[in-house]
Structures are given as structure tokens and as C-alpha cells.
Amino acid sequence: MVDISTRSKADNEESPLERQRRLMELLSQETRHSVIQTLVGHPEILASADEINHFIPSKSNKTVEEQLDVLVEADILTIYEYPPNKETRGFPWKFYGFTEYGTDILGEFNYLKGVPMTRSVHQKTRKPEKIERHEMAPRPSLPEPIRTAFRLDEEAE
Template sequence: MADISAQVATESEKNPLERQRELMQLLSQETRHSIIQALLGHPEVLASAAEINHFVPSKAKKTVEEQLDVLVAADILAIYNHTLNKQKRGLPWKFYGFTTHGTDILEDFNYLKAVPMARAVHQKTRKPEKIIRHETAPRPPLPDPVRVTFRLNNESG
């Protein structure tokens, strides 16, 4: 796991084909791919760990957390904190979402074409009360390029 993120981090030393191969390996690993799909389908493109775990049910929570760390280390995802939620019981304050670099990579590998289908699946998926509460919780703003990529017009909280 860490080897992949370390390899991706040294992109300036690699030729473009090697870089592309490494990115494809990073994105196509089963758990990471499922995480990316869960985020592509999320209406706010920012999800708590609990939400991501709900949409990646076939993997252990620890496995999902490890793969989230790999995606953060590779600068595909970032952790976005909404500290105002810390004072509110039952609301998440730590969210995972794409970075500007991550959206560029998703565009390069045609992942963004899957957004309408991923959002439809997300909308139709049954969610327990906790996940609904997390999904509707206030969130921090995304960077403008990420917000524009996903055509998000209004930012929450």
C-alpha cells in the first residue's frame, strides 16, 4: 500500500507512461476503486468515513481506512474538517473529498463520466438513520476547481 503512494509521490522522476501505469494501479485496486465510486456518487462529493464504509460494505472498516490513507497520501483525496460539527453530537466533522489534483486524474482516466450513474445508485441505496444524518450534515467548502468539476452550485454549512 505505502509503496504505491510513495511511487506516485515521485511522479516528477517518472516518464509519463510509467506514471500512468502507477496511477491506474492506484485507482483500480478494489477497495480504493469502491471508495472513489462512493465519493463520485455522493451528492456533496464529501463523505464521512461512516458514509464511505456504508457504501463499501464488503470490506472491513480498517481496510477502508487504510485505503483512504493511501488515497490521501497520493493527493487524490484530502481530509476536509468542519470543526463546527465537533460540538454537535452525532454529526461528523471529518470528511474525505477529492483534491484538485485528484479531479484532474479522474478526468484523465474518464472516471467523471460515471458521476450520473454513481449519483443515481447513491440516491437509490437504502441508508440507515446514522448515514442519513451524516449525509445531510454541514460540510466545509470544497476548493473552487473541485466544486466546478462536480457542478456543485451551493456549498453546505
């Protein structure tokens, strides 16, 4: 597994080229890249573990969860909780989404330019009832800088 140190320590101790190389390695690993693409394309930018697993069928749930943990540890993703969903059967209450730091990194590496295409792919993908229910579940609000970064031009108007 790739060595992912905390961003504050790594950002302070490494050259810009080393930082870029470390982040490219982090973002380009196959499963992590698929997780990122799934979240970039999600209409709410927050997805349950079941939703993410649905969009990465070639990997085991355990493998996806391990890579989600790596992305959380690297401060690219965080877990957003929505406790009211705990009372509603069939709704997830924990969602994965980008941190402000993670969103900045996506912008730096041009991932945000792909938002329209990945959203289109997401919308056109067939989903079983459980995944559609998860997709429609209420979610917590994202911080404004994250919502703004993922806003499509037609949404801003």
C-alpha cells in the same frame, strides 16, 4: 501494498507511461476503486468515514481506512474538517474528499463521466438513519475547481 510515492517526486522522475501505469494501479485496486466511486456518487462529494464504510460493506472498516490513508498519502484525497460539527452530537466533522490533483486525475481517467450514474445509485441506495444524518450534516466548502468538475449539466444551468 503498492508503492505510492509523493506525486511531485513521482511526476518528475517517471515517464508518462510509468505515471499512467502507477495511477492505474492506484485507482483500480478494489477497495480504493470502491472508495472513489462512493465519493464520486456522493451528492456533496465529501463523505464521512461512516458513509464510505456503509457503501463498501464487503470490506472491514479497518481495510477501508487503510485505503483511505493510501489515497490521502497519494494526494488523491484529503481530509476536510468542519469544526462546528464537533459541537453537534451525531454529526461528523471530518470528511474525505478529492484534492484538485485528485480531481484532475479522475478527469484524465474518465471517472467524471460516471458522475450522473454514480449519483443516481447513491440516491437510490437505502441508508440507515445514522448514514442519512451524516449525509445531511453541514460540510466545509470545496475549492471552486473541484465543485466545477463535479457539477452536473442541470446544476450548471
